Amino acid sequence: MSWTLAQLAERLNAQLKGDGECEIHSVATLQNAGQGQISFFTNGKYKSQLLTTRASAVIVHPDFESDCPVNAIIVANPHAAYARVAQMLHPYPRADHGAHPSAQIAPDATVAKTASIGANAVIDSGAQIGEGVVIGANAYIGKNARIGTDSRIFANVTVCDDVVIGERVILHPGAVIGADGFGQAYDKGLWVKVPQIGGVRLGNDVEIGANTTVDRGAIEDTVIEDGVKLDNQIQIAHNVRIGAHTVMAATSAVAGSTTIGSHCMIAGAVAIAGHLTIADNVTITGMTMITKSITEAGSYSSGISAETTAVWHRLHARLKKLDDMAKRFQHIEKKLKITEE
């Protein structure tokens, strides 16, 4: 698959500088690009790489146009333009329409003509697979689950019964959508399972990382709105709602019934407690623990960065004596007759 530079610029609605007839067949880094390859430049730190690149073209911001020694596509947001060009040059491989002979499709499942069902995949009773959907090898689509147009379900994914998935959704390998939420009622020392009869709804353009789990609701649904992107090994508990266009990095977890706003950016290894409300446009930095609702947009943190173990042991010991130190400090303040405001 190759495009001329002029075609790429036109698709991006971007200004072109140089040879529009130049054929581009793939993307590469500034350092390693060669003939027929396009790269992008966003970080001033690497300007020397721009100056010496052998790419056939580079996507650059207008501020760096004059520094680009080769053909250029000039755009306000080179990273997003790069993403779109890379999608044109490197789409997912086309899948054959129809089902592999080894796929097991229930007689009452509905599979669109242009869908592709991989080897040993299982489509259970009543499931509906939309046009252009690609189901990977060994994936399982549960009873009455619905997969919207052009979604791509990779190998070994599990979509449980009744889950509803939007259009252009991507589920990476090992993701589990719609397993039971963790509902246990305590009764005289024993735990009684609370059936999880809600579902899961994923909006359009959602992407779910490898081995990420999104549980079904206890009574009502767990909801992931349009354009949400979840990285790998994230845990979304029952009845969570994640607002549109929120992104979350790997290994973060959200406990039950928490509502997260739209356009949030949640870093990795974050833990968010249950029954909270997080406003729109909230940023949470890595390894932060959220235990209260957040009502205002902004950035929130609680992770502690590393020291050498020897230094940390001293700090850790001091931290453990902080209550004692605070009391002794108050004693001194009293002695010196300093009034606390």
Add this chain to the structure above:
Amino acid sequence: MSWTLAQLAERLNAQLKGDGECEIHSVATLQNAGQGQISFFTNGKYKSQLLTTRASAVIVHPDFESDCPVNAIIVANPHAAYARVAQMLHPYPRADHGAHPSAQIAPDATVAKTASIGANAVIDSGAQIGEGVVIGANAYIGKNARIGTDSRIFANVTVCDDVVIGERVILHPGAVIGADGFGQAYDKGLWVKVPQIGGVRLGNDVEIGANTTVDRGAIEDTVIEDGVKLDNQIQIAHNVRIGAHTVMAATSAVAGSTTIGSHCMIAGAVAIAGHLTIADNVTITGMTMITKSITEAGSYSSGISAETTAVWHRLHARLKKLDDMAKRFQHIEKKLKITEE
């Protein structure tokens, strides 16, 4: 599937108020319930929802009986009673007895007549599948593994060789039971794999969440006792033992050879080091790190809750100077002739 209110009350051994002939077909929330639906009420905060509910019946504590505007089932523990009613109204779908034609069952495996083996599931040599067991699509049951009566193994689960699973156990999709523990012997800069020849034993009524991993023992077994409930994406290392009726929330991890007591409640994102002993009836709050044995029942914590990033940066900087501050503080105490007790 529907029951009369009188039947439900009888099963719960509970007092009924109102129309015992009322037919109940499903559960719902107080807010959304309608004709033929039953709900429950436990949280005084939502009393207005109780007062205005359109449910056909509500499960309530005796204290709120008079507030319930509709038929009522009156019990000391409405949440547990709700769980039992929901199990009656919403059991897992019945699975057909026998094996799907695409399932691969080794000739010397034993599958009970009332068991159900899903499409493309694989039952390996010598495995024993008990009465009423349901094995999901694409699941793998290893050599000589044993699955007890009425257990339910969901899609894409892996049960490794020789694992022994009790009765009424639930394994959610993507769970891996009995993979090798992480045994590596250091030898002059290289790591030599230590074969993991122990097994895994899960007791009765254990529930294991999606993508949770329970490793096999190094020499002897990893043991999960009766009634333990593990949420999603939990890691249980080799030779851990978890006592009966302990629950653990998502993404927590327990390192090798640690013994956890019974009736513990361990929140999410907790990390427990290896070779420890945790007493019975211990509660551990979210994101806590346990590095020493816990000998007494009670609640334990070390997670830090979030601040705005600006505030946290100041606190973090102060924390990093705590050793310095403590020394200067001691200097002042000396100067003021305050004797430390």
Add this chain to the structure above:
Amino acid sequence: MSWTLAQLAERLNAQLKGDGECEIHSVATLQNAGQGQISFFTNGKYKSQLLTTRASAVIVHPDFESDCPVNAIIVANPHAAYARVAQMLHPYPRADHGAHPSAQIAPDATVAKTASIGANAVIDSGAQIGEGVVIGANAYIGKNARIGTDSRIFANVTVCDDVVIGERVILHPGAVIGADGFGQAYDKGLWVKVPQIGGVRLGNDVEIGANTTVDRGAIEDTVIEDGVKLDNQIQIAHNVRIGAHTVMAATSAVAGSTTIGSHCMIAGAVAIAGHLTIADNVTITGMTMITKSITEAGSYSSGISAETTAVWHRLHARLKKLDDMAKRFQHIEKKLKITEE
């Protein structure tokens, strides 16, 4: 499978004390070993177990030779010697050569004669499976992926397209190698997917735990060098490089483009930010957050150990007031005319 003690000692190049003709068929703990079993002793704390063992033989350090009441193999590193003996006595079960009839192998895939392909496994177009490789049930090997000699891929593993795996590699169940990295370009409130066109290369003798994920690179490859051992549920993001013979314990995560040196030891629940460089021979203790590059070998930490929740609440409250306390402290220093150095 059984060996004489003399044969074991010869293989280990170790000194033998006692009856070389003694037949050994399995390993066991000092406490539980009996006739025909071999154990090992490394920890002085358990000396009473050595003194009373009924093992047929024990692997011991020269310092404890005289304490061993039974046949002994005497070596400088009993744990590594034990690992090698256990590998001899308890190798993975031999797998039949050839493919199970239910396995789906693309016509243009290459499968070596001595390889074994499990039931319902899928080998996609152009994949190359080396001599002695064992592919577990329901595993998926993507297009043009290459699996080196004697590697073992367990059930339900996903190896994505173009991934290159070395020799003697072990991938435990549920591992996902080569899913898309988390690349999203921000554009006016929306996230545009950045295609992930790099690959993943795993060196020789790499071991990857159950449900661990290693993402493919954005443009260039993610690389795991020879002898790296990753425990379960680890997340390795795109373009990470992990140096040879580094080990990492369960649930740790490494963000994108970070390079970790060789011979590092990274404990569990550690989070390492992106775009960092970690030197060789670095140790990181449990639950530590790494946000800056580490240029020197040594041990690093930031995890906080648990207190009772009551004590922790006091410490936590004090920590939250640390900025205030520091300011009041500076005020006193001023008042007392103590000059800060």
